[in-house]
Amino acid sequence: MSSEEIKWEVKSDYIHALAQKGIRQDNRKTDEYRKIQITPNYIPHAPGSALVKIGATQVLVGVSMGVGTPYPDSQASGVLMTGCELVPMASPSFESGPPRPPAIELARVVDRGIRESNSIDFDKLCITEGEAVWMVMIDLHILDYAGNLFDAAELASIAALYNTKMPKYEDGKVIREETSGKLPLLKKPIECTFVKIGNMIMLDPMLEEEKSLDARITLATTEDSSLCAAQKGGNGSFTEKEIMDTFDIAVEKGKDLRKLI
Amino acid sequence: MKNPGIELFKDGKRLDGRKVDELRPIKIEAGVLERADGSAYLEWGANKVLVAVYGPKECLPRHLSDPYKAVLTYRYNMAPFSVDDRKRPGPDRRSTEISKISAEALEKVVLLEQFPNSMIKVFCEVLQADAGTRCASLTAASVALADAGIPMRDLVASCAAGKAGGEVILDLGKKEDNFGEADVPIAITPHDEEIVLFQMDGALSKEEFQKAVSLAKQGCKTIHEIQKAALKKRFEQVKPPIKAVKTEIKKSEVSK
Numbered sequence: 026m027s028s029e030e031i032k033w034e035v036k037s038d039y040i041h042a043l044a045q046k047g048i049r050q051d052n053r054k055t056d057e058y059r060k061i062q063i064t065p066n067y068i069p070h071a072p073g074s075a076l077v078k079i080g081a082t083q084v085l086v087g088v089s090m091g092v093g094t095p096y097p098d099s100q101a102s103g104v105l106m107t108g109c110e111l112v113p114m115a116s117p118s119f120e121s122g123p124p125r126p127p128a129i130e131l132a133r134v135v136d137r138g139i140r141e142s143n144s145i146d147f148d149k150l151c152i153t154e155g156e157a158v159w160m161v162m163i164d165l166h167i168l169d170y171a172g173n174l175f176d177a178a179e180l181a182s183i184a185a186l187y188n189t190k191m192p193k194y195e196d197g198k199v200i201r202e203e204t205s206g207k208l209p210l211l212k213k214p215i216e217c218t219f220v221k222i223g224n225m226i227m228l229d230p231m232l233e234e235e236k237s238l239d240a241r242i243t244l245a246t247t248e249d250s251s252l253c254a255a256q257k258g259g260n261g262s263f264t265e266k267e268i269m270d271t272f273d274i275a276v277e278k279g280k281d282l283r284k285l286i
Numbered sequence: 287m288k289n290p291g292i293e294l295f296k297d298g299k300r301l302d303g304r305k306v307d308e309l310r311p312i313k314i315e316a317g318v319l320e321r322a323d324g325s326a327y328l329e330w331g332a333n334k335v336l337v338a339v340y341g342p343k344e345c346l347p348r349h350l351s352d353p354y355k356a357v358l359t360y361r362y363n364m365a366p367f368s369v370d371d372r373k374r375p376g377p378d379r380r381s382t383e384i385s386k387i388s389a390e391a392l393e394k395v396v397l398l399e400q401f402p403n404s405m406i407k408v409f410c411e412v413l414q415a416d417a418g419t420r421c422a423s424l425t426a427a428s429v430a431l432a433d434a435g436i437p438m439r440d441l442v443a444s445c446a447a448g449k450a451g452g453e454v455i456l457d458l459g460k461k462e463d464n465f466g467e468a469d470v471p472i473a474i475t476p477h478d479e480e481i482v483l484f485q486m487d488g489a490l491s492k493e494e495f496q497k498a499v500s501l502a503k504q505g506c507k508t509i510h511e512i513q514k515a516a517l518k519k520r521f522e523q524v525k526p527p528i529k530a531v532k533t534e535i536k537k538s539e540v541s542k
Binding site: 097126127129130132133137140141142242247249250251252253254255256257258259260261262263264265268269272273276 | 371379380382383385386387390391393394470475479480481482483484485486487488489490491492495496499500503
């Protein structure tokens with residue numbers, strides 16, 4: 026067992042003891058986010074980008090646009106692809122190499138929130154049915170991991186999509202120097218992540234809380250207060266009531282966060 | 287995927303004639319593989335899933351071992367011929383995600399702390415896929431773990447509910463999954479109804495979501511009965527061990 030692991034084990038005992046008293050390490054309320062900062066268009070050369078900070082967590086998202094062939098089962102719709110790299114600089118536990126399960130899960134949960142809410146107007150991304158459609162590629166670049174990558178990555182992705190410029194497409198060629206308007210968007214799905222430690226459920230886990238979690242749940246909600254994606258993680262469990270309670274908080278918090286974009 | 291005009295709900299019945307809260311037929315058999323320590327075969331509608339369990343055994347590679355508990359690995363894999371368009375063999379992003387959350391669901395029930403520094407491996411092969419394969423795999427996996435004699439707090443029963451054709455329904459079929467509005471796969475530990483696996487995609491209001499979760503939980507309870515029956519059947523077939531040969535040692539022999 027490495028010294029790093031022993032350190033987290035001691036910390037975890039402390040976080041659990043605090044949770045038993047209903048307290049969080051930084052004295053936040055159970056439904057309170059850390060300070061959120063959004064910098065849209067952080068990489069001006071990319072068609073779309075945004076840097077999001079939640080507390081000390083930093084996620085940079087870039088959106089690239091390309092033209093490709095549509096999927097056989099949706100010939101007249103654009104394509105969305107979401108990738109994630111847990112950049113080694115972001116944490117001593119991240120290593121370079123092909124994406125491992127946590128990175129894949131993160132990318133897929135962010136992707137699901139955007140895809141299932143129909144956030145992007147995919148029908149308008151069709152160039153020639155069955156032949157050419159726009160491909161929206163979202164790349165999650167984790168720069169500093171201090172807990173709650175899910176919400177930071179989703180927020181950064183939506184912020185980046187909302188300032189994405191479509192390149193021009195003429196005679197089968199993409200002209201990147203010229204834009205043909207903004208990416209057609211319909212909704213802003215917002216993800217809220219909660220962790221359960223002992224019997225306490227708290228929003229926006231910081232690193233120490235994430236390392237001590239029994240279970241984790243992420244809920245993505247849209248403007249009409251409906252759920253569009255969800256994911257449970259961790260080897261603990263939730264009751265049905267706990268999930269319904271987090272749903273209500275996610276809807277309320279979603280309204281606040283949506284205003285930031 | 288866009289619905290090309292298929293009516294998913296007609297005259298109060300679903301495409302395959304089921305009611306809203308009706309499961310597809312499920313069949314589970316435990317102990318089907320010779321070499322594995324535990325195994326199970328499951329048919330759920332047209333889904334066919336085979337699960338093998340190995341362990342607890344030495345944790346390899348060593349650096350993965352945990353001095354406090356066993357490491358549980360879960361491999362969900364779809365056979366190339368299990369779907370209409372041949373699936374490229376090997377793990378993809380979808381199966382990696384399913385494997386991760388399924389392992390986490392099982393970690394809640396397996397008494398891993400009894401086997402420090404060891405490893406328990408669960409292999410799920412989807413031989414034929416027809417919607418709901420992650421639930422089918424997890425349901426079969428917990429039977430295979432029990433078949434392997436690995437101590438567990440409970441079984442894990444898994445089932446999905448969702449929305450298709452405007453109705454909240456239990457256990458989505460292939461078309462309902464492809465062209466429906468939402469899918470909510472869950473897994474519970476039946477004795478306390480705690481939710482150990484939970485995902486959702488699509489669009490649901492709070493009321494629909496509540497209805498879907500409680501419907502899926504009901505489905506899980508029905509599946510739990512089928513799991514128990516499969517295990518009972520398996521262990522009724524086990525022959526009693528060969529009687530130990532009784533040997534009497536005479537006192538006089540010992541004293542020599």
